[in-house]
Amino acid sequence: MHSKWLVLSINLFLLAALAVCVVWSMCVGKYPITPLESLQILYANVFGLAAPTDQMAEKVVMGLRLPRILAAVVIGAALSMSGATYQGIFKNPLVSPDFLGVSSGACIGAAIAILMSLSGTGIQIFAFCGGLLAVTITVAIPRLLKSDSNIMLVLSGIIVGGLMGSLLGLLKYIADPETQLASIVYWQMGSLSYVNLPTLGSVMPAIIVSTIIILSMSWWIDVISLGERDAQTLGVNVRRTRNIAILCSTLLTASAVCVAGTIGWLGLVIPHFARMLVGPENTRLLPAAALVGAIFLLLVDTAARTIGSSEMPLSILTGIIGAPFFAWLLYRRRMKLH
Amino acid sequence: MKFKGMHKISVLLIILLMATLFTGCSSNKAEQASQTAPKPTTVTVTDMAGRDVVVPAEVKSVALVWGPSTSFVLALGKGDIITGINYKSDFAVKVAPNLANVGSVGKGQADLEALAKVKPDVFIHKATDTKSLDAVQALGIPAIGIVAETPEDLVKATELLGKVLGAEQKATELIAFYNEKNDFAKNLTKDIPADQRKTVIVMGSELGKVAHGEMLQSFLVETAGGINMAKDIQSKEIWPTVGTEQIFAWDPDFIFCEDYTGAAYTIDELKKDSSFANLKAIKNNKIAYIPAHQDLWDFPGVQSSLGTLWMLNQMYPEKYSEADFIKDVNAFYTLAYGTTFDREWLGY
Numbered sequence: 001m002h003s004k005w006l007v008l009s010i011n012l013f014l015l016a017a018l019a020v021c022v023v024w025s026m027c028v029g030k031y032p033i034t035p036l037e038s039l040q041i042l043y044a045n046v047f048g049l050a051a052p053t054d055q056m057a058e059k060v061v062m063g064l065r066l067p068r069i070l071a072a073v074v075i076g077a078a079l080s081m082s083g084a085t086y087q088g089i090f091k092n093p094l095v096s097p098d099f100l101g102v103s104s105g106a107c108i109g110a111a112i113a114i115l116m117s118l119s120g121t122g123i124q125i126f127a128f129c130g131g132l133l134a135v136t137i138t139v140a141i142p143r144l145l146k147s148d149s150n151i152m153l154v155l156s157g158i159i160v161g162g163l164m165g166s167l168l169g170l171l172k173y174i175a176d177p178e179t180q181l182a183s184i185v186y187w188q189m190g191s192l193s194y195v196n197l198p199t200l201g202s203v204m205p206a207i208i209v210s211t212i213i214i215l216s217m218s219w220w221i222d223v224i225s226l227g228e229r230d231a232q233t234l235g236v237n238v239r240r241t242r243n244i245a246i247l248c249s250t251l252l253t254a255s256a257v258c259v260a261g262t263i264g265w266l267g268l269v270i271p272h273f274a275r276m277l278v279g280p281e282n283t284r285l286l287p288a289a290a291l292v293g294a295i296f297l298l299l300v301d302t303a304a305r306t307i308g309s310s311e312m313p314l315s316i317l318t319g320i321i322g323a324p325f326f327a328w329l330l331y332r333r334r335m336k337l338h
Numbered sequence: 339m340k341f342k343g344m345h346k347i348s349v350l351l352i353i354l355l356m357a358t359l360f361t362g363c364s365s366n367k368a369e370q371a372s373q374t375a376p377k378p379t380t381v382t383v384t385d386m387a388g389r390d391v392v393v394p395a396e397v398k399s400v401a402l403v404w405g406p407s408t409s410f411v412l413a414l415g416k417g418d419i420i421t422g423i424n425y426k427s428d429f430a431v432k433v434a435p436n437l438a439n440v441g442s443v444g445k446g447q448a449d450l451e452a453l454a455k456v457k458p459d460v461f462i463h464k465a466t467d468t469k470s471l472d473a474v475q476a477l478g479i480p481a482i483g484i485v486a487e488t489p490e491d492l493v494k495a496t497e498l499l500g501k502v503l504g505a506e507q508k509a510t511e512l513i514a515f516y517n518e519k520n521d522f523a524k525n526l527t528k529d530i531p532a533d534q535r536k537t538v539i540v541m542g543s544e545l546g547k548v549a550h551g552e553m554l555q556s557f558l559v560e561t562a563g564g565i566n567m568a569k570d571i572q573s574k575e576i577w578p579t580v581g582t583e584q585i586f587a588w589d590p591d592f593i594f595c596e597d598y599t600g601a602a603y604t605i606d607e608l609k610k611d612s613s614f615a616n617l618k619a620i621k622n623n624k625i626a627y628i629p630a631h632q633d634l635w636d637f638p639g640v641q642s643s644l645g646t647l648w649m650l651n652q653m654y655p656e657k658y659s660e661a662d663f664i665k666d667v668n669a670f671y672t673l674a675y676g677t678t679f680d681r682e683w684l685g686y
Contacts, residue, residue, distance in 0.1 A: 309442040
């Protein structure tokens with residue numbers, strides 16, 4: 001059991017690390033700007049002063065780097081919190097937005113909206129409905145089979161994920177190759193290259209509201225993860241709490257998908273890592289997971305935009321780092337059990 | 339708390355004040371400029387995505403991340419002002435040696451920060467990718483969208499880019515050559531009755547993938563007096579898969595193949611294949627790659643008239659001899675690049 005003070009200092013450390021990463025990321029990129037200049041531009045813009053350097057540098061810092069950094073932080077945090085919540089609610093360490101089919105469901109919703117020539121809010125609503133539909137089916141299959149084992153939920157996630165994958169393939173097949181297909185593929189791949197502040201701003205209300213609800217419910221989620229009977233004796237409305245938590249974490253994932261497309265692994269691995277740091281209670285886990293997720297995605301996205309002559313899709317990097325890391329976590333857990 | 343609120347409001351007011359000051363300054367400058375300089379420094383053009391774009395009157399640098407746009411810029415004789423490119427073919431470096439030192443600013447999509455570093459006067463990209471176009475425009479780099487899927491569009495694109503890059507005369511000449519050669523091919527073959535026209539399929543990078551009627555390759559075939567067997571295939575896909583069985587059922591007179599480096603088959607393999615050996619085109623040795631070793635003759639661009647002429651010579655050598663064809667190829671390269679290229683090097 002971690003002490004309260006230790007957890008607090010870990011969170012403060014993570015917060016400081018995030019701040020350092022943000023400043024560092026602000027200063028690196030292909031456009032040659034010295035770190036000092038970047039910070040001057042940022043300072044000047046925040047306080048409404050005239051920027052000291054050339055206009056292009058200002059556009060790069062304020063128009064390209066800043067939105068991407070903010071988006072990486074927000075989406076990293078949203079996906080990790082979403083993953084941690086799913087893991088807590090389902091009492092299952094093997095689930096995550098991608099494994100439950102939520103990401104691909106959201107992606108299909110978005111693809112349908114693209115095929116219907118909707119934009120902005122329309123895509124968001126469809127993405128959310130797609131994600132919610134996918135998670136509902138995933139949860140319904142074990143119930144129909146009257147099984148509540150961890151493996152059954154994972155298998156059900158694989159079934160839904162596979163179905164969604166094929167549906168997405170079908171949508172891509174009927175999409176207009178010149179216009180619609182490119183945007184569907186962009187959603188599927190995961191990238192923050194073209195993020196701008198209006199897009200990010202449009203999903204912020206959903207992200208903030210869901211985050212507040214999830215954080216304020218984290219104690220109840222803890223109680224539920226102890227077992228439903230215990231929760232009921234403690235006066236927690238299990239079904240309602242669970243449904244609200246699922247709704248909020250699905251909204252978080254769908255919002256993330258709306259901005260950056262599907263980014264794999266993060267929602268699964270980061271909560272585990274955060275659990276190692278602060279322990280399993282959701283009251284402590286959720287803030288820590290959000291911070292670690294933000295740092296992780298920021299580092300990955302900064303790497304994606306600085307390494308190589310053209311940008312790398314994020315899922316490639318999160319997969320290369322996330323998959324071995326998850327294997328290591330499993331190994332470590334096994335060693336502990338022995 | 340109250341003080342904090344006041345503070346925020348005052349910061350907001352300062353920002354607003356600064357903003358009005360700035361806009362005031364810039365509009366003053368613009369007025370001054372219009373009074374002193376008689377020559378306009380910018381031109382507004384409507385690109386093929388329907389966007390109005392303000393470009394410098396004299397464009398001194400251009401960046402590209404989409405393959406087909408390169409052909410247009412090179413043919414217009416503006417290879418020397420390219421400062422960012424996605425892929426440098428040997429051909430591109432030969433006609434514009436400066437490209438050897440030019441770096442990438444993204445593949446297919448713009449790498450925005452790399453592009454900001456290069457800071458070209460214009461960015462030329464496909465009109466369908468409005469996301470890239472808008473993002474580049476937001477950086478203050480004029481972004482021109484072009485469409486080059488049909489012959490009409492590629493003429494329009496040549497015209498537009500001629501205007502943007504200050505090569506209007508060259509654009510007019512290239513378009514004249516393009517139209518003249520297409521008309522020539524059409525006229526030469528117009529009296530051939532339908533049942534005597536050569537039947538053709540154009541095969542993509544995999545066996546069984548063919549060019550349907552909406553594709554540029556089909557236009558080349560039909561202009562050269564051939565019949566594209568796959569012209570009625572309804573597909574939104576580029577290079578739809580019809581399968582080898584369909585190709586056996588068609589049994590065309592000619593098979594023209596796309597010369598991709600990563601193609602899943604080679605013509606030599608097909609010739610050795612016992613089942614393919616029964617095809618008319620293979621029996622009569624009427625299967626060949628569309629020349630694209632260097633310049634891409636079946637890609638959008640005015641050079642695609644050479645693709646038509648090549649097919650014309652392949653299908654109807656009695657009407658259009660090899661010597662005539664070589665003369666036309668040389669005429670095109672003399673017009674576009676002021677020089678001719680070795681036949682073997684071009685790969686025809």
